Amino acid sequence: MCNLRGVMVMAACCGAAAAQSLPVGASRWSSDGYVEYIVGNAPIVVSAGHGGDLLPPTIPDRTYGTLVQDVRTLELAREFGDQLAARFRLRPHVVLFHLGRRKVDVNRDIVEGAQGHPLGVAAYLEFHQAVADARAATLAQWGYGFYFDLHGHGHPENWIELGYSLTGSQLALSDATLSQPTYVNQSTIRSAGSLGVTTFPVLLRGASSLGNWLQIGGYDSVPSPVHPGPGSGNYFSGGFNVDTYGSSDGTPVDAVQIESPITVRSTVTVRRPFLDRVGGWLETFFQGYRGGNPSLGGRVMIAAADRVASETGGVGAFVVTRSGDLSVARLVPLQWRGTATAGVDYPAPPPFASFAPGQAEVRIELRAIDDASAEGDETVECFLAVGNDVGVPNVAGVVIHDDDLAIAQSCQLRFEAAQSGMTLDSSGNARHATLLPAVGGPSLVAGRIGSALQCDGVDDRAHITDFAWGAGGEFSLAFWFRTSDTTGTGTRYLVSHGATAANNRLGIYFDQSTARLRTALIYANDLTDIDVLDVTRDLRDGQWHHYALVATTDRLVRVYIDGQPETAAQFLGDSVNPVGDLVLGARSDAGAGTFANATIDEFQLWPRPLSAVEVALLQQPLGAEAMVYPGAGGDVRLATAVGGASTEGPRQDVKRGLAGASLTAVYRSPNGTLDGGLGLLGGEVFATGAPFSLPSIPWLHMAAPIVVGGPVILAPGGGMWSIPIPPGLAGASLMLQPAAVHPSLPNGGFTLGDGHEIRF
Numbered sequence: 001m002c003n004l005r006g007v008m009v010m011a012a013c014c015g016a017a018a019a020q021s022l023p024v025g026a027s028r029w030s031s032d033g034y035v036e037y038i039v040g041n042a043p044i045v046v047s048a049g050h051g052g053d054l055l056p057p058t059i060p061d062r063t064y065g066t067l068v069q070d071v072r073t074l075e076l077a078r079e080f081g082d083q084l085a086a087r088f089r090l091r092p093h094v095v096l097f098h099l100g101r102r103k104v105d106v107n108r109d110i111v112e113g114a115q116g117h118p119l120g121v122a123a124y125l126e127f128h129q130a131v132a133d134a135r136a137a138t139l140a141q142w143g144y145g146f147y148f149d150l151h152g153h154g155h156p157e158n159w160i161e162l163g164y165s166l167t168g169s170q171l172a173l174s175d176a177t178l179s180q181p182t183y184v185n186q187s188t189i190r191s192a193g194s195l196g197v198t199t200f201p202v203l204l205r206g207a208s209s210l211g212n213w214l215q216i217g218g219y220d221s222v223p224s225p226v227h228p229g230p231g232s233g234n235y236f237s238g239g240f241n242v243d244t245y246g247s248s249d250g251t252p253v254d255a256v257q258i259e260s261p262i263t264v265r266s267t268v269t270v271r272r273p274f275l276d277r278v279g280g281w282l283e284t285f286f287q288g289y290r291g292g293n294p295s296l297g298g299r300v301m302i303a304a305a306d307r308v309a310s311e312t313g314g315v316g317a318f319v320v321t322r323s324g325d326l327s328v329a330r331l332v333p334l335q336w337r338g339t340a341t342a343g344v345d346y347p348a349p350p351p352f353a354s355f356a357p358g359q360a361e362v363r364i365e366l367r368a369i370d371d372a373s374a375e376g377d378e379t380v381e382c383f384l385a386v387g388n389d390v391g392v393p394n395v396a397g398v399v400i401h402d403d404d405l406a407i408a409q410s411c412q413l414r415f416e417a418a419q420s421g422m423t424l425d426s427s428g429n430a431r432h433a434t435l436l437p438a439v440g441g442p443s444l445v446a447g448r449i450g451s452a453l454q455c456d457g458v459d460d461r462a463h464i465t466d467f468a469w470g471a472g473g474e475f476s477l478a479f480w481f482r483t484s485d486t487t488g489t490g491t492r493y494l495v496s497h498g499a500t501a502a503n504n505r506l507g508i509y510f511d512q513s514t515a516r517l518r519t520a521l522i523y524a525n526d527l528t529d530i531d532v533l534d535v536t537r538d539l540r541d542g543q544w545h546h547y548a549l550v551a552t553t554d555r556l557v558r559v560y561i562d563g564q565p566e567t568a569a570q571f572l573g574d575s576v577n578p579v580g581d582l583v584l585g586a587r588s589d590a591g592a593g594t595f596a597n598a599t600i601d602e603f604q605l606w607p608r609p610l611s612a613v614e615v616a617l618l619q620q621p622l623g624a625e626a627m628v629y630p631g632a633g634g635d636v637r638l639a640t641a642v643g644g645a646s647t648e649g650p651r652q653d654v655k656r657g658l659a660g661a662s663l664t665a666v667y668r669s670p671n672g673t674l675d676g677g678l679g680l681l682g683g684e685v686f687a688t689g690a691p692f693s694l695p696s697i698p699w700l701h702m703a704a705p706i707v708v709g710g711p712v713i714l715a716p717g718g719g720m721w722s723i724p725i726p727p728g729l730a731g732a733s734l735m736l737q738p739a740a741v742h743p744s745l746p747n748g749g750f751t752l753g754d755g756h757e758i759r760f
Contacts, residue, residue, distance in 0.1 A: 023335050023383030024091050024394050030126035032119070033555050033570065034099040037130040038081060041390055042090035043142035043294060044282070045134045045253070047241065048077035048150045049106040049127060052098040053532055054572050059103040059119045065112050067102045070152035072265040074098070075567060077150050079268065080275045087279045088295040089391040093134030097127050098570035107149070107239040128244075135245050135253055141388050144191070144290050146282060147255035149241045152265055155234035160221040160264070162211055163238025163257035164188045164204065165248060171222075171229030175201035188238060188246025188255040192289040205229075208288065210256060213281035219264065219274060267536030268566075298324015299391030300332055302384055307613055309346065309368045309380075309400050312701070313630040316366040316398035318382050320353040323360065324389070330355040332362075333385035338611070340378035340400050345369055349382070368400045376408050377401055379611040397613030410475075410605040411464060411582075415453045416658060417730060418444055423453070423462065426731065433462040433584065442585065447601035448480040448544045450658055455585035457485060457492065457597025464582040469607065473523060473575050476610040477506075477549045478618050483598035484542035489513050490593025493586050494547075494600060498522075498578030500589060505578055507587065508547070510540060510596070519549060519559055523573020532569035533559050544601075546619050551576070552609040563619040565612070629653055629737070632699040634751030635673040636714075636740040638681070639666045642725075642758065653756040657734075659727040663758060665709065667738035668718025674751075677742030679719050681709030688733040688759050701755040702735050714740060729760035 022028055028037040034054065051073035061067070074096050081094040097106050104120045105113040106127045114120040131147075138145035153161060164187045170178070177183070184193050184200045193200040202208050204223060211224030222230050229235075238246075238257040246255030264274040287293045300322045309316030320332060331352040342348050346366055353362040366380060377399050384394040409427040417423070421438055425431040435441040442460040444451045453462060469475060481494055491509045498505030507520040507530075515538035520530035539545050539561070548560040551571070558568040580588050584603060587594035604618075639646040640653075643661040657663055667681050682705035709721030737755040745751050 024386055024390050025392075026383065027554075027556075028130070029554050030123070030130075032123055032126070034097065034123045035126040035130055036096040036098065036556070036570070037134065038091070038094040038096075039386075040081075040091040040093035040134070040137075041141060041386055041388060042084065042088050042092045043138050043145040043286070043290075044084055044088075044092035045095070045131065045138060045145060045147040045245070046077050046080050046084070046092050046150065047095040047097075047127075047131055047148070048073040049097040049241065050101050050151055051075070051077070051096070052100050052570070054098050054570055055100045055102060056572055059099070059117055059123075061102045062105065062115050064115075065105055065108060069101050071262070072271075073150050073152050073260075074569075075268070076152075076260070076265045076271055076275070078568065079271055080148070080150065080278070083272070083275050084279050084282070085392045087283065089299050089301075090294060090388075091392055091394070093137065095127065095130045095134060097123075099123050107151070107241050109240060113240075131241065131245055138253060139251070142294075143252065145253040146285065147242065147245050147253055148278075149239070149255065149257045151236070151239075151257060151259045153234070153236060153259040153261060155261070157230075157233045158220070158261045158263060159227065159233075160211075160214055160219050160261075161230075161234075161236050161259035162221060162223060163236050163242060163259065164223075164255075165238040165243055165246065166204075167237045168230045168235045171205070172231070175199070175206075178204065186248060188242040188248055188257075190250065190254075191247035191252040192254050192285070195289060197289050203289075208284075210278070210281050210285075213284070214277055217273075217277040219277065269537050297389065298322060299389055300384055300387065301391040301393055302382060302396045303393060304396040304398055304613070305363065307398055307617060309366045309398055311368045311370040311400070311402055314368075314401070316368075316380070316400070318364045318366065318396050318398070320362045320364065320384070321360060322355060326355075326358050326360055329357050335383040335385055336380065337383070338379040338381045338397065340380045345371075345375075345378055345400055346380060349380075366398050366400075373402075375402050377614065379613060381611070381613075397611055399611075399614055399617060408607065410467070410469065410607050411603070412605075413453075413462075413464075413584075413603040414450065415444055415447060415601060415603075416450050424730065425464075429467070431464050431467055433464050436461055436463060445599060447599065448482075449602055450656055452480070452599045452601035453584065454599050455596055457595050459590075459595060461586035461590065461595065462584040464584075466578075466580050466582070469577045469605075472553070472607075473555065473571075473573050474551050474553050474607075474609045475576070476551070476606040476608065476615075477604070478547065478610075478615070479603040480544055480546050480601040481598055482542065482544045483510070483540050483596065485597040486512070486515070486538075486540050488593070491518075491587070492596040492598070493583070493594050494596055494598060495582070495584055495603075496586065496588040496594075497582040498580055498588065500587065500591075504576060506576070508549070509587070509594070515540065517547075521549070521551070521557060521571070521573075521576070523571060524575045524577060525573060533557065533567055535559060535561060535566050548610070548615045548618065550609045550615065560612075560615045563616040629701040629735070629755030629757065630699065631737065631752040631754045634740065634745065634753065635669045635671045636679065636738050636751055636753040637668060637670050638736060638738040638753050638756055639668075640664065640736065640756045640758070648754075653754055655756070655758050657725045657758045657760055659725050659729070659760075661725050662722060663725050663734075664720065664722040665736055665756070666718050666720050667709065667753065668716070669714050669740065672716065673744065674740045674742045675714050675716065677714050677740050678711040679714040679738065679740050680707050680711040681719065681721050682706065682737050682739060683708040684735050685729075685732055686735065688731055697752075699752045701737055705735075705737070708736070711741075714742075725760065732760050734758040734760070
């Protein structure tokens with residue numbers, strides 16, 4: 001232990017500097033992909049070393065020591081970091097070890113933990129380097145900190161075991177004895193216990209203790225006033241990690257090893273209140289023992305005020321805000337990244353947000369550079385650089401929408417119509433879905449957007465003929481679903497591709513007996529545990545939910561529910577290419593008990609990982625934040641409606657229309673400056689996604705417009721045009737754009753308003 005501590009201390013300054021070259025909230029991965037360090041700026045470090053499930057054959061199993069995984073502790077640590085970030089408005093440092101404990105145990109000395117294998121030793125050292133870096137950064141920024149090492153136990157007492165490096169026998173000693181320097185200095189809370197704010201036993205197991213805070217919240221805990229020690233019960237007193245990184249060496253970073261039973265870590269529903277209780281105690285600890293609450297004080301934060309910048313002219317925007325003392329000018333460093341390239345896809349962004357004295361908000365616009373390249377949509381992310389007052393959120397993203405090509409997709413099923421027992425693929429790859437059984441199969445009903453696929457839970461499903469996913473292990477999949485079926489047992493599949501219990505498989509299904517929405521993803525070379533991506537809250541509530549699965553090149557796979565990250569896991573797989581039909585509404589083999597009584601809408605598959613902001617945008621009905629078609633800026637506006645309330649641009653200027661729906665358009669001069677002049681409405685039908693602008697008139701978004709409404713004399717009510725949408729237009733768009741002629745206009749009497757696109 002002492003040798004490792006010396007190595008970590010010598011490397012701490014260099015390592016901490018390397019960690020802080022990353023913005024707060026970014027992940028630093030070890031080269032082997034086993035250690036994930038989420039960089040923080042709060043005086044808090046959280047780690048989980050026994051929750052990993054990667055079992056690579058290149059590292060042999062350990063031959064002695066404890067080999068059991070602490071299930072759901074990676075989820076516990078990740079969610080604890082998120083909850084603490086929300087509480088303190090600062091992000092904790094979080095270190096996650098994704099390698100299985102059978103291979104490496106990072107809470108033992110290196111001899112027992114890695115057992116001499118070079119790859120195991122390397123992974124072990126990477127974990128400890130990350131924790132040491134986090135601890136050093138905390139000390140550098142704050143001068144103090146608190147370290148939580150999260151574990152799980154299976155003891156029958158079912159209590160929370162709080163380890164401070166004092167044994168059960170020592171906890172049986174009187175408070176007077178435990179107050180002696182021998183025991184104070186041995187503990188991992190030596191620093192706080194030596195401050196004299198209260199007695200050491202009060203901090204350890206009295207009124208100020210974490211155990212007391214948990215006990216009051218209904219979590220039986222030891223040590224606490226109710227359970228000063230474990231007595232004859234089972235108890236983990238704290239291990240190698242808190243011994244190494246706690247304050248027993250005199251450093252002002254206190255630590256506790258939290259051993260939790262499965263009852264507080266099995267699902268997100270039980271984890272959240274438990275973690276909230278721990279976070280509440282931490283606030284009181286900082287206030288009482290460190291002279292202040294880090295949640296107080298000013299913050300610098302960032303958000304995307306408009307998340308889409310379009311090559312057709314729509315402008316994205318970031319807003320950087322600050323609170324607290326505004327009396328002085330300030331430059332806040334910005335870091336830019338994403339799939340878009342500065343200077344090519346958008347103008348070079350500023351390196352700083354510049355605040356004048358008294359200024360609380362800086363708006364940074366992001367304009368796309370229009371080009372002829374068919375690149376697909378790209379992303380721009382702006383991070384606030386490291387600082388004690390960089391708050392949460394400290395990163396925001398904008399999508400640059402390409403007008404030359406929609407996002408390249410492998411498959412897109414919108415379920416807007418059925419023809420000859422099939423629903424059509426809109427991706428251009430002709431991966432149409434056959435509805436089965438041919439008689440009495442799935443029906444099309446009102447969906448989240450337009451129509452959706454309704455499966456009856458008996459024999460309904462939709463088959464897409466097998467296709468290759470691509471060579472790599474990165475992809476994204478998304479769809480809407482709704483179900484209220486909580487009856488029976490079995491596994492009710494929303495999506496299935498690949499043979500059951502085999503490599504190269506994806507299954508997304510409800511386990512009816514547990515209510516979990518399970519994502520069983522098995523790569524070509526890796527039969528991974530199938531429960532690592534479970535969504536543990538019951539989503540069978542009759543409401544629409546959006547599901548997204550994103551697999552990245554760093555082998556982190558994340559499930560998003562309703563646009564927010566729900567759970568994540570590290571995978572060993574290098575590629576995934578299921579064989580067999582892709583099936584919606586049942587398992588691929590249509591086995592008994594696998595049919596879902598559910599509605600599915602907007603199924604999409606991409607051969608690349610989507611960014612978090614792209615996933616969030618999938619939740620928006622098309623038109624909420626999509627392409628924009630700006631006019632010349634004159635006082636003529638268009639409001640359109642498809643079977644509902646009308647909206648004006650610029651952010652509501654793309655809509656969807658189904659055959660038979662009523663399309664209405666009103667064009668007017670909202671400020672009245674063009675009343676008395678002529679108003680007219682131009683229109684053109686074109687293939688959705690095809691280029692259409694006329695370079696000689698940059699505000700005209702039609703190559704060959706025809707007049708569909710007017711000309712009329714503009715009055716306060718304007719002119720109106722309305723038609724029922726005819727059938728047979730799927731895959732086409734109608735562009736509508738208003739124009740006005742008036743002698744007061746400076747360009748000779750002519751102006752154009754914003755265009756609106758109606759996609760059929």
